[in-house]
Amino acid sequence: MFKEDTLKNEVILITGGGSGLGLSMAQKFAELGADIAICGRTEKKLEKATEELKKHGTEVRYYPCDVRDYEAVGEMIKGIIKDFGKMTGLVNNAAGNFLSASEDLSPGGFKAIVDIVLHGSFNCTHHFGNYLIKQKEKGNILNIVTTYAEDAGSAFVLPSACSKAGVLAMTRSLAYEWGTYGIRVNAIAPGPFPTEGAWTRLFPTKKFEKKYLEKIPAGRYGEHEELGNLAAFLMSDMAPYITGETVTIDGGEKLSGGQFNFIDSVMSRGKLKMAFKMLKMKG
Template sequence: MAAFKGLNLCKALTPKICGPSARLFGNGTNPLYQTTPHAKFFPVSDGPMLLPGTFNNKVAFITGGGTGLGKAMTTTLSALGAECVIASRSLDVLQKTAEEITQQTGNKVHAVQCNIRDPASVEAAVTQTVNEVGLPDVVINNAAGNFISPSEKLSPNAWRTITDIVLNGTAYVTLDIGKRLIKAEKGAAFLAITTIYAESGTGFVVPSAAAKSGVEKLCTSLAAEWSRYGMRFNVIQPGPVKTKGAFSRLDPTGKFEETYLERIAVGRLGTPGEIANLAAYLCSDYASWVSGAIIRMDGGEYVNMAGEFNSLKHVSKEEWDKLEAMIRSTKGS
C-alpha cells in the first residue's frame, strides 16, 4: 500500500457527500445527508408493492409494532388486508398506533400489551390474540433492544437485558405460537428482523450481535424442523434505516450519522417502507417456497465495507494516472 502514501482519499469523498446535490433531513438528532449524487439511480419506492387483498382473512402478530420498522410493517400488512395485532410493553403507544393505522387502512389493528422477556406475559398476550382474532397466519419478531457500550463496561444485567429481549423474547413468542399452531394443525409464516452484524459480529454492541446471531440460528433451525407442520421461517438483515428509537440509543449525539453514507454503496439510507415491502413478500403466499432464508437489505453496505480495496472508488482520475505511472515504473517485484 506504499503506492497510496500521500493520497487523501477522505478528502475526495467530502464534496460527494456535501455537494449541492445532497439533501438534508433530521429525526430528533443533527441533520443527516440523506443522499449522494449517485443515489439518484436508486430512488425510493416504498408504497405497498403487493396486490390489494393479498392478506385478506389473515391474522398478523407483530412484536414491537408500535413504532419504527414494526409500525411500518404493520401499516403495509394492514393496507394489504391483514388483521394485525401489535404487541409491546407500552400500551399507550400501541393503542395510538393501532388507532392511527386502523383509520388509515380501514382494517382493524389490535393492541396487546406484552413484555416478551416474560414467558407468562407472552402466553397471556398470545391467548388474548387467539381469543380475539384467532391463531396468527403471520408472526413477525421485530421487538429489540440495543445500546452502544465498550464491552468492558457491560454488567451482567446489561447483558441479560438485551439477550432477554432479542433472543429469549423471540424464542418465547415463536415457541408459544408454534406449539399452538402444531396442535391446531395450522401453518404460518414467521419472520425475524435482525441486522447485518449478526453475520459479521461487531464491537460495542456485543450483546445485540450475539443475540441477533442466535435469532438467526433459531429461525434456520426451525425452518428445517417445523416445515412438516406447515411453518416457514425467514430473516431480514436491515442496514441503516433511521428510526427515532434505534438512533437515539446507537447515535445519541448524531455524531456518527454522516459516516453512514460513506459505507452504503447506493448512497442513501433505507426507509421503513422498503423493509416493510420485503417483509410483506416473505410473509405472503407468493413466497411459499422461501424458507430458511436470511436476506440482507442494506444498500450494499456489507459488501462495500468488506472489500479491502473498495475505498479506491474515491480516487480521482488524476490520482489514478499517478498511481498507474508508479505501478508501471516498478520492476522486478
C-alpha cells in the same frame, strides 16, 4: 406491486409494533388486508399506533406485554386467537441496543438485550409454533435480525450481536425442523433505517452519522416502505417455497464489515468510551 388483498384473511402479530420499523411493517400488512395485533410494554404508544393502523379498514388490536415473560406471552397468544379466531403470522421485531465498549458492559446490561431479543423471540415463536402444530395449521414466522448477525459480528454492540446471531440460528433450525408442519421461518437483516428511538442511541453526533453514511454503497439510508414491502412479500403466498432464508436489505452496507466497526475511526478509544457513558446517562 401488491394487490390490495395480498394479505387478506391473515392475522399477524408484530412484537414491538407500536413504533419504528414494527409499526411500518404493521402499516404495510394492514394496507394489504391483514388483521393486525401489536404488542409492547408502553400502552400509550400502542393505543396511538392502533388508531393509525385502523385507517386501513382491517381489524387491529393491541396487547400490552413484555416478551421476556414466557407465561405472559402465552396468555397474549391465547388472547389474540380468542379475539381474532386464529393467528397465522408472527413478526419478532421487539429489540434493544446500545453502544458500549465491551469491557465496560455490566452483566445486567448484557442480559437485558439478550432477554428481549433472543429470549423474547423464542417465547413468542414457541407459543405460536405450538399453537400451529396442535391445530395442524400452516403459518409464517419472520424474525428481524441484523446485518452483523452472521459472518462479521460487530464491535461496540456485543449484546445485540450475540442475541441476533442466536435468533438467526433459531430461524434456520426451526425452518428445517418445522417445515414438515407447513411452518415457514425466515429473517430480514435490515441495515440502517432511521427510527426515532434507536437512531439517537446509536448515532449520538452528526459526525458519527456522516461517517456511517460514507460506508453505504447506495449512498443513502433505507426507507421504511422498502422494508415493509419485503416483509409483506415474505409473509404472503407469493413466497411459499422460501424458508430458512435471511434477506439483507441495506444498500450494500454489509459488504464493508461489522456495522459499528467504523466507530473506531471517528475518535480515540478513550473519547469513545466517554461518549458511550454520556449516551447511557441520557437514556
